[in-house]
Amino acid sequence: MTTNSDAILARMMALHPKVIDLTLDRVWRLLETLDNPQKKLPPVIHVAGTNGKGSTQAMIRAGLEQSGAAVHAYTSPHLAHFHERIRLAGELITEDALTEVLDRCYHANGPDPITYFEITTVAGLLAFAETPADYTLLEVGLGGRLDATNVIDTPALTIITPIDLDHQAFLGDTLTAIAGEKAGIIKRGVPCVVGPQHDEAMDVIEAKAARLGAPLLAHCQHWHVSEERGRLVYQDERGLLDLPLPALPGPHQIMNAGAAIAALRALDKDETACEAAMTQAYWPARMEKLTKGALVDLAAPAELWLDGGHNPAAGRALAATLKQQPPRPTHLICGMLNTKDISGYLAPLAEVATSLTAVSIPNEANTIPAEETARIAATVGLDAKAAPDVAHAIRDITAVSPHARILICGSLYLAGAVMRENI
Structure with a gap:
């Protein structure tokens, strides 16, 4: 069944530029027309990386919500329905709310070229700005430096999950080049949680963080995580946590869990929140x-x-x-x-x-x-x-x-x- 939001999304596709030049100019223009909703968001946690972004974000959301926080979340792509991309204060955006915010963005943009991801990301930011919440979780769509989500001046926290080769046509064909794009979400003075990285990617991240005075919370330097006797053991300078294994299956989720716990600790959440991140996270179509x-x-x-x-x-x-x-x-x-x-x-x-x-x-x-x-x-x-x-x-x-x-x-x-x- 075609919905009103489907019809608007189809019209948005017609605005797509003939050639995609990775730039934020189109996004800044539309945000300015809409009175800059990106400046009115609850504290933002911005997540980039090649693999594990969605799983890590799902665990963080579970931990924050256990602590009583209302959490916005933006992810992409969707699986079955577009509404999955925008979660307002814990709930998927309704059809009426989605139709309304998409329609406003479509008319505010007018006939100017803009990509589907750019205009729908702006719609998400607009919805987040107009709905009260305690945190906003933003997942990067592609890269980081020139991604449409990278419009937040001072997030509360940034996270970079493992970087590997993907989207080489847009991001470059070496880990160093790709890491340079992902590290584009690092902001001056804002702590950045870093998951396990290849050495060449880590070198890029460390250099960018040093230039901007952004404190790093990096795997194997500032936090450690492992599976021991069917439990997850996490340790940082605050001490050791003995937690259940992640509900999301697979050995790679141990490292995603570590990044999520490091983020929750950076946000001053307690062990109960960290345990909920392990036991209550759900992320569909990941094993x-x-x-x-x-x-x-x-x-x-x-x-x-x-x-x-x-x-x-x-x-x-x-x-x-x-x-x-x-x-x-x-x-x-x-x-x-x-x-x-x-x-x-x-x-x-x-x-x-x-x-x-x-x-x-x-x-x-x-x-x-x-x-x-x-x-x-x-x-x-x-x-x-x-x-x-x-x-x-x-x-x-x-x-x-x-x-x-x-x-x-x-x-x-x-x-x-x-x-x-x-x-």
């Missing part, structure tokens, strides 16, 4: 086991899992997560965009997967055709074939392996399509 819905029924008695990771680092994290799961044949259903390093993503998974069935991402112009995904998957050692869609792939897998673990993976856009289908 999520689906438990109900049409596709789950189709797969039964096989397990059905969903993950939206899409770059080589995500492939490595996913493979490590699968190695920790109870023994069971794992069959992948994979669809990816043509902007991604598909062989780099799939190579680690070849070690843990029994087969791969490739699909094209529905209604996505930039999808890699299923046959091409299958061809590339075979080159990294996967037993691969193509299927017309996810439902056909599930039927093919369960026909030969009825008790399999089926993991749908490769793209957040595919994950969103699956969530819409699995009603």
Whole structure:
């Protein structure tokens, strides 16, 4: 069903520049027209990085909300519905509120070129400015320095999760270049929590922080985190915390949890908030086991899992997560965009997967055709074939392996399509 907000979003797409030049000029212009809502936000926590942004933000939100705080949150992309991008004081924005704020931004912008992400980010900032809350969590969309979210003069805190190769066409093809873009969210005098980094990325972050006098709270320097005997152990200069493991599965979530705890401690939250960050965080389509819905029924008695990771680092994290799961044949259903390093993503998974069935991402112009995904998957050692869609792939897998673990993976856009289908 098409909603009023869908219609406005479609009109916004028509404003898209012919060429995307990464600049904040269009954003500043629209914000000025709307009386600068970015200056009227509750204290902002700004999160950048290649992987782990959303998971880290979800844990921070869970901890803040446990402490009694009302929290705005902005994330992208959405999975099933655009409303997921904007959470007002703990609740997803309503259809009426979304329609109203999008319409105001559309008319304030007029016919001037502006990207979809830029104008919808401004809409989120406008909604946040007009709704009381205690904190605003902003997740960077792409990069950091020239991202549409990077318009906050003095956030309360910035966070940089692990940096790896992704979006090279926009951010550069080296870790040093990409880190320079991500470090663009660091602000003068504002503390910055830093997750685990490659040395060359850390060098860039440290240099930028030093220039701006921004105190760093860096992994392995100012805080440490590890799994010990089925518990999460976190330590910093304030002392040691013995906490439950994160509710979000996968060994990579230990480090995301560490960054979230470091952020909560920097905001003077107590151990109870840190424990809630571990136990109460929910972040869909990140190694999520689906438990109900049409596709789950189709797969039964096989397990059905969903993950939206899409770059080589995500492939490595996913493979490590699968190695920790109870023994069971794992069959992948994979669809990816043509902007991604598909062989780099799939190579680690070849070690843990029994087969791969490739699909094209529905209604996505930039999808890699299923046959091409299958061809590339075979080159990294996967037993691969193509299927017309996810439902056909599930039927093919369960026909030969009825008790399999089926993991749908490769793209957040595919994950969103699956969530819409699995009603």
